[in-house]
Amino acid sequence: MNQENSSxxxxxxxxxxxxxxxxxxxxxxxxxxxxxxRKLAAMFDVNRSTVITALEELxxxxxxxxxxxxxxxxxxNTWTLLATTPPxxxxxxxxxxxxxxxxxxxxINESEFNSNLIQLSKGELSPDIFPKxxxxxxxxxxxxxxxxxxxxxxxxxxxxxxxLSAYMxxxxxxxxxxxxxxxxxxxxxxxxxSIGLLQKNSSVLLxxxxxxxxxxxxxxxxxxxxxxxxxxxxxxxxxxxxADPQEGQAILYTNPCFHNPTGTLMSQKRRYDLLKExxxxxxxxxxxxxxxxxxxxxxxxxxLKALDKNGHVLYVSSLSKTLSPGxxxxxxxxxxxxxxxxxxxxxxxxxxxxxxxxxxMLNALETYAGDVATWTNPEGGFxxxxxxxxxxxxxxxxxxxxxxxxxxxxxxxxxxxxGSYLRLSYAYASLPDIDRSIKIxxxxxxxxxx
Numbered sequence: 375m376n377q378e379n380s381s382x383x384x385x386x387x388x389x390x391x392x393x394x395x396x397x398x399x400x401x402x403x404x405x406x407x408x409x410x411x412r413k414l415a416a417m418f419d420v421n422r423s424t425v426i427t428a429l430e431e432l433x434x435x436x437x438x439x440x441x442x443x444x445x446x447x448x449x450x451n452t453w454t455l456l457a458t459t460p461p462x463x464x465x466x467x468x469x470x471x472x473x474x475x476x477x478x479x480x481x482i483n484e485s486e487f488n489s490n491l492i493q494l495s496k497g498e499l500s501p502d503i504f505p506k507x508x509x510x511x512x513x514x515x516x517x518x519x520x521x522x523x524x525x526x527x528x529x530x531x532x533x534x535x536x537x538l539s540a541y542m543x544x545x546x547x548x549x550x551x552x553x554x555x556x557x558x559x560x561x562x563x564x565x566x567x568s569i570g571l572l573q574k575n576s577s578v579l580l581x582x583x584x585x586x587x588x589x590x591x592x593x594x595x596x597x598x599x600x601x602x603x604x605x606x607x608x609x610x611x612x613x614x615x616x617a618d619p620q621e622g623q624a625i626l627y628t629n630p631c632f633h634n635p636t637g638t639l640m641s642q643k644r645r646y647d648l649l650k651e652x653x654x655x656x657x658x659x660x661x662x663x664x665x666x667x668x669x670x671x672x673x674x675x676x677x678l679k680a681l682d683k684n685g686h687v688l689y690v691s692s693l694s695k696t697l698s699p700g701x702x703x704x705x706x707x708x709x710x711x712x713x714x715x716x717x718x719x720x721x722x723x724x725x726x727x728x729x730x731x732x733x734x735m736l737n738a739l740e741t742y743a744g745d746v747a748t749w750t751n752p753e754g755g756f757x758x759x760x761x762x763x764x765x766x767x768x769x770x771x772x773x774x775x776x777x778x779x780x781x782x783x784x785x786x787x788x789x790x791x792x793g794s795y796l797r798l799s800y801a802y803a804s805l806p807d808i809d810r811s812i813k814i815x816x817x818x819x820x821x822x823x824x
Contacts, residue, residue, distance in 0.1 A: 385420045389428035392418075397437055397448055407445045408438060434558035485781045492807045493799070495781040500802045502727075530556025530705070538705055546680030547689065549707045559704045560664055560692035561591065567660060567688065567706075568595035577624040579617050579657070581609055583788035583795075585634040586627065600624075601789060608633070608640030611647045614655065625658045631674045632665040632755025635788045635797035639753050642675035649681050659687045666691070669754040670729045679707060728756075731800040731808065738812035746819045749798075756801035759785075762794035766822040774818050780811045 396402040409417070414425045429446060432438045439449045485491060529535065535551035542549055557563045572578075574596035580586055582601025592599065602613040608630055619626075628648075630640035640648075652659055661678045679689040685708070692704035735758055739749055749760040762768075768784045771794075775782050785795025796815075800808060 385418055386424045386428040386431075389414060389418055389420075389425060390431055393428070393432060394437070402448050404448050404450065406448050408448065410445065485776065488781075491776070491779050491781045492811045493781055493802045494808075494811055495783045495797075495799060500727075500804070502804070529554065534703075535705075542689075542707065546676045547707060553707055555706050557704045557706065560662065560690050563690045563692075563704050563706050564591045564660070564662075565595075567690075568592050568597060572597060572625060573623065575623075577617075577619065578627055579614065579619060579624060580627040581629065581633060581636075583635055583785060583790040584627075584629070585788060587787065587789040592627075604633075604636070604638060606638065607644040608638055609644070609648060611644070611651045614648075614651050614657070619655050619657050625660060626652055627660045627662065628678070629662045629664070630678065631663055632668060632752060632757075634665070634755070635757055635783070635785070636759040637750050637752030637755050637757050639674055645675055645678050645681060649678055649686065653684060653686055661687050661689050663689060663691045665755040668725070668728060668756070670725055670732060671753050674754065728754075728801065731805065732758075734805050734808050735798065735800040735812065738809045742813045742816040743819070746816060746823070756799045758798045758800065760796040760798055762796065762819060764794075764819060764823040766794060766819060768794050770822055771815075771818055774822075775815060778814050778818070780814060782815075 393402070393408065402408060408414075411422050411425045411429070414428075415422050418424070429438065433440070436450050437448065438446050440446050485495075529552070532551060534556060535554040538554055539549050539551050557566065568591060572592075572595065576597055577600050578586075578592045578597045579600050579602055581604055584601070586592065587599070600617050602609050602617060604610060609628060614626070617624075628640075630645065632639055649659070651657075659678060659682075663677055663679075666674060666677070677689060679687045687708070689707040690704070732752070736749075736751060739747065739758070739760070743760075746764055747760050747762050749758050752758060762771075768786060772782055772784055783797040783799075785793070785797065788797065798812075803811065
């Protein structure tokens, strides 16, 4: 039975699928007015709040927009806001660098929805940490003011941009609401930047290893990736000179706070030096600050954007890591309306939970794997970067762990070509599962050791 015909398939998703099909087929061309909320509610036998949920998601996708006095209009027939054609995610530019195993990435993505597995791969908060009661209270308050919400603002809901402006000012970023663009998550922000601002065949300089090697956001838009070496303070500034960036043909992407996958926190001095070097080379910076609010010991240094006095940095953030991936809210801050979004949530409860989880995983590694691995001790974020000491087959370790109910992320999918590495997440699995899975992993490593 088709998913759409299943009684368990949410009604709001049925509405979304119906409208996307109408738009894709050209039955609802750009500029056409869609049926009213009342008519859609009658068509699907639902209340208007269900229809509103569907319309909000389609608006976030950039397909429709509410026009004052005109109703809701189709404004696009693509899956992105700036591209005239969707990115081809199956064709990747040959950058001369290691390309991760796509089969493994696909397998991991599918396995992350298997509730029977211990999720040491998942880069998101456990449902146990999610503040359900507080969010329910907040949503109820918002619902009382739903009549003031509208989509006439192209850059996003103005009160939200105003709050973000005040929030970022507290951490040194001076940005008016007009310099903030609300997007439906950090991934969309990167897609929009790659399609709307970067020239094809330009180079993206980034940390190596980096999470972007397993996403291929920039490659699909015709960009070439150039890896920059790191140390305990972040990107090595000397690596930028060796990369020889050409003015107007390159951009730097960095994840300076609790870097994914290594957990590295870029030092304050390194941030100054990095910005100075990039200014000298006329090298624009995309600062991905998704993990900033996940500090566990002390607040991280000022963002690069806070040090930026010449409009060199585009600042991107999202609520997907600090609260929930399901809240598709992100933003960009820059000298022009670009893309960014940051976590505007009080994080102390989450930090307490993450400190506990980090401690349990570190203790388990010390207890069970001290003789077969070394690892980082991250000051924030979700991840511990583990180096397996014996020479073993990481493919075999991945397969055997999966058979034992443990899903892993190998370092190879982040372009870590030398040595054997794992990115272990302590954010999602339960405390007993974290301890048990590390014990099993240590046993598997010893079994594979020759």
